[in-house]
Amino acid sequence: MAFQESARVISTEEIAHNTFQVFLNSPLISVAVKSGQFVNILPAPDWEMPMRRPMSVSGVDGSHLGVIFKAVGPGTDLMRDWKIGAEVDLLGPLGNAWHVSEKTPILIGGGVGIAPTWFLHNELKAQGVDHYLIMGSRTANEHFIEHDVGKKLIMCTDDGAFGVSGNVITGLDTIREEIELSTVKLFVCGPAPMMEAVREVAVGENIECEIALETVMACGFGICQGCTMEYVSNGESTDSYRKKFGLVCMDGPVFNAKEIKTCYL
Ligand SMILES: Cc1cc2nc3c(=O)[nH]c(=O)nc-3n(C[C@H](O)[C@H](O)[C@H](O)COP(=O)(O)OP(=O)(O)OC[C@H]3O[C@@H](n4cnc5c(N)ncnc54)[C@H](O)[C@@H]3O)c2cc1C
Ligand code: FES
The missing domain is CATH 2.40.30.10 (Translation factors)
Incomplete structure (x- = not known):
């Protein structure tokens, strides 16, 4: 409600x-x-x-x-x-909420996409659930979280001024040796290019992944139809608008990465 x-x-x-x-x-x-x-x-x-x-x-x-x-x-x-x-x-x-499963959560945020991942991070911490937090930004002064690999807090900067040098995909690569990615679930929010890059990795490698999409919104509760996203087609032709398109405000913002055609809205 x-x-x-x-x-x-x-x-x-x-x-x-x-x-x-x-x-x-x-x-x-x-x-x-x-x-x-x-x-x-x-x-x-x-x-x-x-x-x-x-x-x-x-x-x-x-x-x-x-x-x-x-x-x-x-x-x-x-x-x-x-x-x-x-x-x-x-x-x-x-909107809807993240769906945590039995898989190890890896939270990935970029820019102010940290907000919903930060909420989940603090919930998991309070519940004692082992997880990783990977944050990306252009440079050091955009970060407010410590970089501490031991605590599974992995900060990344495009210019290498703080934490891992590179984007969140580089950050994800740094933990591939310690955890098998088929045993994890990704929770992602950030700028569209970042989410799209993670979506491609997740779909390509069959990693469970949820993405919180952002788009321009008006009402926020399903009336104006101004926040559409497109679902991946299952190959069947359909005349149903509701099967082809979803509303970020009602059906999301959290979507299964495999169901999203693109993160660019
Ligand atoms: C579900 C959802 C959750 C969001 N959560 C956050 C959040 O936690 N923190 C945060 O800072 N922002 C968040 N946003 C984006 C935020 O709503 C916009 O940045 C905000 O509306 C900008 O308002 P403004 O009047 O300051 O600027 P505007 O004049 O409305 O926009 C300034 C610039 O930002 C662009 N812009 C506006 N909205 C978006 C958007 N959704 N995605 C990409 N570009 C946009 C515009 O095209 C313009 O170039 C969220 C958006 C959605 C849909
Ligand atoms: S913002 Fe109005 S329908 Fe989604």
Whole structure:
């Protein structure tokens, strides 16, 4: 069940370069939300644009709900400037959640795609579930997590300034010797090229994999049909629009990698 809730900003912090983590007091949504789900945010009470701004939930702490975002435009600029105590209108929790199986989880995030993977990481940690976290970014100042191979925290930078030099695929390659990838399940969220690269590896090597897709959204709950993704065809021709296409906000954002035609939406 989703709620419309007037939440209140509890804390706000720049945790990495142009990357902000905000906690909001949101007693209804924080109790109901599962890792992988998102909220649709009204960035300001007098927000004039028709579309709210969707953000994955990055974690919960009691009645507090976290989001992690980069300021990239008018909505996120307003969010960056939120003051403690400000009221924020939220819709959520929306979408589906990650499905953890008996396989060893490998969480892969890029950029602010860390939010839903960070939520899952902290849940698994609290449950004592052994897992890996691989994070990719362009350079060192975009990371806020330690690089510690012993703790299975593998940070990657394109320019090699921090952690593993290379992208998240290079990061994944570093653990191939210690774990057989047929025994793992990947949980992925990040920029489209990163997700697409992981999808190709997962499908090519038959590795279980879930991907949290992102696309431009309006309503966030299945009305506007503005967030379509295309399923892989099973070879049969079908006239059913619903079999060919899904809605990221309702059928996702989490999809089985084998069912997605492309991560570029
Ligand atoms: C389910 C879901 C979860 C998301 N979770 C997060 C999150 O945890 N943290 C976060 O920072 N962002 C997240 N996003 C993306 C976020 O919603 C957009 O970046 C945000 O709407 C930008 O709003 P704006 O008004 O600041 O900028 P806009 O002016 O709307 O956009 C600025 C630029 O970003 C591009 N853009 C907008 N939305 C997206 C998108 N979804 N994917 C790729 N490019 C986009 C625009 O084309 C434009 O170039 C999520 C999106 C979805 C659909
Ligand atoms: S955002 Fe409106 S249907 Fe998905």
